Amino acid sequence: MPTDIIIRDLYYAYPPLREGVEAVPVLRGIRLQVARGEFVALLGRVGAGKTTFCMALNGLVPHVTGGIFRGEVTVLGQNTKQHTVPDLARAVGLVFQDPESQIVQMHVEDEVAFGCENLGIAPAEIEERVTWALAAVGLSDYRRRSTQLLSGGEKQRVAIAAMLAMRPQVLVLDEPTASLDPAGKAAVFQVLAELRERHEITIVMATQELERIARFADRVIVLHQGQIGLDGPPREVFEQVARLQEWGIGVPQMAELGHLLTRRTGRPHRFVELVDAYRELRHQARKLHMEKLARRPTPSAAGRPRSLADEPQIVVRDLSHVYPDGTVALRNINLDIYPGEFIALLGPNGSGKTTLAKHFNGLLKPTQGKVLVEQHDTRTTRVALLARSIGYAFQNPDHQIFAPTVAEEIAFGPRIQDLPAPLAAQRVAEALDRFRLIPYADLPPALLGYGQRRQVALAAVLATQPMTLILDEPTGGLDWRSQQEFMEVVADFHALGRTVILITHDMRLVAEYARRAIVLLDGTIIFDGTPADLFGRPDVLERAGLALPAVTRLAQRLAKHGMTPHVLTLAEFAAVWQARVQACRRKSGKAERAVSEVRGADGSQL
Amino acid sequence: GGIYMNRRLSPGTVALAALLIALTTIFTLLVRVPIPATQGYVNLSDVAITFTGLIFGPWVGLAAGGIGAALADLLGGYAQFAPLSLVAHGLEGLVIGWLGRGRKAPAPMILAWLAGAVVMIAGYLLGEGLLLTGWPAAIAEVPSNALQAIVGALVGIPLVFAVRQAYPPIDRLGQRRTWTE
Amino acid sequence: MAASFDLYQPRNTAIHRLDPRVKLAFVVEATCLTFLWPRLEVVLAVIGVCVLALGWARIPAARVVGVLRVIAPLMVIVFGLTALFGAGTGPILIAAGPFIVTAAALARGALLALRLLALALIVFLWLFTTDQASIVRGFVALGVPYEWGLTLALALRYLPLFASLFEQVRDAQQARGLDLEQKSFRGRLQAYQPVLVAMIISALRHSEHLGWALEARAVGATGVRRSTFRPLRFRRADGLALAGLSLVFVIGVVLRVL
Numbered sequence A: 001m002p003t004d005i006i007i008r009d010l011y012y013a014y015p016p017l018r019e020g021v022e023a024v025p026v027l028r029g030i031r032l033q034v035a036r037g038e039f040v041a042l043l044g045r046v047g048a049g050k051t052t053f054c055m056a057l058n059g060l061v062p063h064v065t066g067g068i069f070r071g072e073v074t075v076l077g078q079n080t081k082q083h084t085v086p087d088l089a090r091a092v093g094l095v096f097q098d099p100e101s102q103i104v105q106m107h108v109e110d111e112v113a114f115g116c117e118n119l120g121i122a123p124a125e126i127e128e129r130v131t132w133a134l135a136a137v138g139l140s141d142y143r144r145r146s147t148q149l150l151s152g153g154e155k156q157r158v159a160i161a162a163m164l165a166m167r168p169q170v171l172v173l174d175e176p177t178a179s180l181d182p183a184g185k186a187a188v189f190q191v192l193a194e195l196r197e198r199h200e201i202t203i204v205m206a207t208q209e210l211e212r213i214a215r216f217a218d219r220v221i222v223l224h225q226g227q228i229g230l231d232g233p234p235r236e237v238f239e240q241v242a243r244l245q246e247w248g249i250g251v252p253q254m255a256e257l258g259h260l261l262t263r264r265t266g267r268p269h270r271f272v273e274l275v276d277a278y279r280e281l282r283h284q285a286r287k288l289h290m291e292k293l294a295r296r297p298t299p300s301a302a303g304r305p306r307s308l309a310d311e312p313q314i315v316v317r318d319l320s321h322v323y324p325d326g327t328v329a330l331r332n333i334n335l336d337i338y339p340g341e342f343i344a345l346l347g348p349n350g351s352g353k354t355t356l357a358k359h360f361n362g363l364l365k366p367t368q369g370k371v372l373v374e375q376h377d378t379r380t381t382r383v384a385l386l387a388r389s390i391g392y393a394f395q396n397p398d399h400q401i402f403a404p405t406v407a408e409e410i411a412f413g414p415r416i417q418d419l420p421a422p423l424a425a426q427r428v429a430e431a432l433d434r435f436r437l438i439p440y441a442d443l444p445p446a447l448l449g450y451g452q453r454r455q456v457a458l459a460a461v462l463a464t465q466p467m468t469l470i471l472d473e474p475t476g477g478l479d480w481r482s483q484q485e486f487m488e489v490v491a492d493f494h495a496l497g498r499t500v501i502l503i504t505h506d507m508r509l510v511a512e513y514a515r516r517a518i519v520l521l522d523g524t525i526i527f528d529g530t531p532a533d534l535f536g537r538p539d540v541l542e543r544a545g546l547a548l549p550a551v552t553r554l555a556q557r558l559a560k561h562g563m564t565p566h567v568l569t570l571a572e573f574a575a576v577w578q579a580r581v582q583a584c585r586r587k588s589g590k591a592e593r594a595v596s597e598v599r600g601a602d603g604s605q606l
Numbered sequence B: 001g002g003i004y005m006n007r008r009l010s011p012g013t014v015a016l017a018a019l020l021i022a023l024t025t026i027f028t029l030l031v032r033v034p035i036p037a038t039q040g041y042v043n044l045s046d047v048a049i050t051f052t053g054l055i056f057g058p059w060v061g062l063a064a065g066g067i068g069a070a071l072a073d074l075l076g077g078y079a080q081f082a083p084l085s086l087v088a089h090g091l092e093g094l095v096i097g098w099l100g101r102g103r104k105a106p107a108p109m110i111l112a113w114l115a116g117a118v119v120m121i122a123g124y125l126l127g128e129g130l131l132l133t134g135w136p137a138a139i140a141e142v143p144s145n146a147l148q149a150i151v152g153a154l155v156g157i158p159l160v161f162a163v164r165q166a167y168p169p170i171d172r173l174g175q176r177r178t179w180t181e
Numbered sequence C: 001m002a003a004s005f006d007l008y009q010p011r012n013t014a015i016h017r018l019d020p021r022v023k024l025a026f027v028v029e030a031t032c033l034t035f036l037w038p039r040l041e042v043v044l045a046v047i048g049v050c051v052l053a054l055g056w057a058r059i060p061a062a063r064v065v066g067v068l069r070v071i072a073p074l075m076v077i078v079f080g081l082t083a084l085f086g087a088g089t090g091p092i093l094i095a096a097g098p099f100i101v102t103a104a105a106l107a108r109g110a111l112l113a114l115r116l117l118a119l120a121l122i123v124f125l126w127l128f129t130t131d132q133a134s135i136v137r138g139f140v141a142l143g144v145p146y147e148w149g150l151t152l153a154l155a156l157r158y159l160p161l162f163a164s165l166f167e168q169v170r171d172a173q174q175a176r177g178l179d180l181e182q183k184s185f186r187g188r189l190q191a192y193q194p195v196l197v198a199m200i201i202s203a204l205r206h207s208e209h210l211g212w213a214l215e216a217r218a219v220g221a222t223g224v225r226r227s228t229f230r231p232l233r234f235r236r237a238d239g240l241a242l243a244g245l246s247l248v249f250v251i252g253v254v255l256r257v258l
């Protein structure tokens, strides 16, 4: 196997973003070799330098970004220092995170042909390559479609095809699935797997998709403090649960479960994928005859303890919403939301989640029916007023960041609410402290890394102390530690008795935090109940394209071997499993003792 | 900062110019501030042009101002004005960028804006008077163009300061960077 | 949402299939004629041709009416102001105080107003029947440097994106309590600042990433001549159309000189 990528002692620092600031190195001594046909997954916290690393592979770093670059990157024998980015494009294709800022043409086939045109390839051959590349990503029927009307997943597949048409041997992808829904993610991974199988393309992919890496990648590289911290097959890397978590990086849920069970039961459990976990635990359950153990009654789905005196905080009656272009986004929604609830709003792309949530703070007005927020009709109440009781954290922090410093950004909300200055200052100080942003208080927020910009955005919303917090896909693109910190703040907010409405595709979050799940499909509510109930409704899950968290699936598959099927979280699984294992041991211990007593009695008789 | 006309534009410059054109068009078509107590509104095209000229200089100012405004005319239903807007707003961006690029103090910025505003208003007056609508209608247009230009300064110049503070790397965008070992 | 930024009406008619360069030639020629020959007959003829062509291209009447609706107030204003203040010589029709309306002024007002309509129809005929990619390719084929054409194409492509970016930023700031409906005009303008700043920073970030993406797609590759995947093909029909246009133009100029 030839070695496609050779990196020797790569060191890189961006030019400083402001005058008079030291350049901070992002990559500090990377050494790596990648063989032809490998599928390498690149993990790392937000801001660890994944994007920088990817851009170093096709020469964007340093030719376009500038800065300080030492060491050597050689791709297919070409040293990136000595070749321009367009020249390297024949060897390396780079797909970026945001599908929007890499699609440059109006039609799919023109988009795919664009790179070939720039390389001066003859039209007849371009035709051949376009056909091949679109077939490789499964979009052969899309040639004449407009690139603007594709879904996110389709756009990323077009972006991949556009790179493939230049016939690179190495394909580098920078978090290509970060902004996609589960169906889009699955499609992109499917395409990549096929590319590697059929065309022997070497793939390097930065990603936070732990579960899928475990299944698809040959090799996992962990970027930690500018260096390669771990490097090996997924199975080996993900066994280092404690180390990875200490670095702030997550592991697939099954690996975490293995780690937890090992700690709890003292018996080593090593698995990364669900099939392995299933096999191993089934084996243990059979040996212990767990299925003979009495079923614990399924925990009754205790919803929110709701006292009758409670007034609903948000009342939605017969709400329909039709956008000006005629899209019917919501049909006849009825809903009561009570103070202190933690609601997960679920559903596939385009099902109307955002549209519904925007009715809660008046950004959208009902085209039929009504919405009452603390008894104010949103049709007649100004958004600025509703904003005082409803905080809305949008997915993209850059849609709101505008201030010259982090402190001013956070102060914006309290300031326009005309709070007295000392009170506002106190809220800002609290928020800075809560999010550990004090060292950055005087920096422009737009210059912070993505994870911190997300924190600033949330801090700015929480500083207004709303009664209800709406979070629209808050954790996409964040690493494990950042997600945890983010959700901790949200949980603390909820613990104050405030309401949280969480829009997400991440069923792990639903399982761990939500008390009520509402599933939308085509603008109607098809389910409204507890997460536990939802997880027991395969029909609803399938219609809405929701995938259960791995632990829940594992528990359900182990149910016929004696496991309790209704398990939502890792901690719950581990606790139940441990209890059942101990119960089996006690029982079989008793049985063994009984047997040996009988035998002993027999023996004494002899 | 600023960008100089090159025979061959770098991809970075192409991207920057394209997105500033789009920004100008959107500021013209969508960002409309109603004037209280009247039926009318102002759009923010001159805000975008003033901003672009002051920060990115004459060539990007010319492109964003001219093409951005012309596209807004075409898409907004005023196709007959598009060629004139191309020239008048293009020259406005060019003049503002030429006089005001890289200035950090308000006074020279205001002067640059003033020159650009005069060019734009005169451009429309002449173009409409001589070619398009005849003099009476062209003269009747002057106050609203002047109001647009004034809004351009009232919002555009503070915007330059605000964006420079909030996003300091702005003055380096579109420039070729060099790297060292 | 996206549709409002693309005027193209996809159909498969002879006009749609014409080479974009020929259509551009028509735009230039018709515009020149209306200016070289400022007579009501000429302007009406151009309007007639455009309306026929729009019908032939099967452009829905609603689109054309939409154009009319935007331009009608302007036509009325131009007509009215020219009639009132255009002075001119000739018989006075109405004289009320300082206002004098002459027949010549009326005629001129009508000409100016209708010429605006003619110009608008000429351009919209072009935009309704030519998709944006073809327009750009036409320009490049006529010698506009490729980078400029790409700049225009990218600007067009980003319009719908920035439109929704603007809406999202405005929503996000309003959701934080920003009140865009201040009482005073100054206040209103100032209230927009957080929206504009956030939007500009986002746009600049996009532009940086887009620049990278262009490099990664080998834009500006050294030592190669860019090829064209779907080159414009000048067919017989295009040749005929161009010949016809040239003939009309020559006749028009000759008649005008005589």
Ligand SMILES: Nc1ncnc2c1ncn2[C@@H]1O[C@H](COP(=O)(O)OP(=O)(O)OP(=O)(O)O)[C@@H](O)[C@H]1O
Residues within 6 Å of the ligand: A014, A015, A016, A017, A026, A044, A045, A046, A047, A048, A049, A050, A051, A052, A053, A065, A447, A448, A449, A450, A451, A477
């Ligand atoms: N153009 C730039 N100029 C200066 N610093 C930068 C630039 N781009 C990124 N950085 C900084 O370099 C570090 C690494 O950034 P990079 O984007 O490579 O990280 P990442 O691992 O891709 O993070 P994410 O998960 O947010 O995408 C970050 O601290 C970031 O703030």
Ligand SMILES: Nc1ncnc2c1ncn2[C@@H]1O[C@H](COP(=O)(O)OP(=O)(O)OP(=O)(O)O)[C@@H](O)[C@H]1O
Residues within 6 Å of the ligand: A181, A323, A324, A325, A327, A328, A329, A347, A348, A349, A350, A351, A352, A353, A354, A355, A356, C001
């Ligand atoms: N501004 C708009 N104009 C027209 N239609 C829109 C607009 N915004 C959303 N829609 C449409 O309304 C429907 C619901 O969209 P919405 O954004 O609420 O879905 P969502 O459930 O939030 O999806 P996602 O998971 O992608 O965020 C979709 O069909 C969408 O295309």
Ligand SMILES: [Mg+2]
Residues within 6 Å of the ligand: A050, A051, A052, A174, A175
């Ligand atoms: Mg990144």
Ligand SMILES: [Mg+2]
Residues within 6 Å of the ligand: A353, A354, A355, A472
């Ligand atoms: Mg949404």
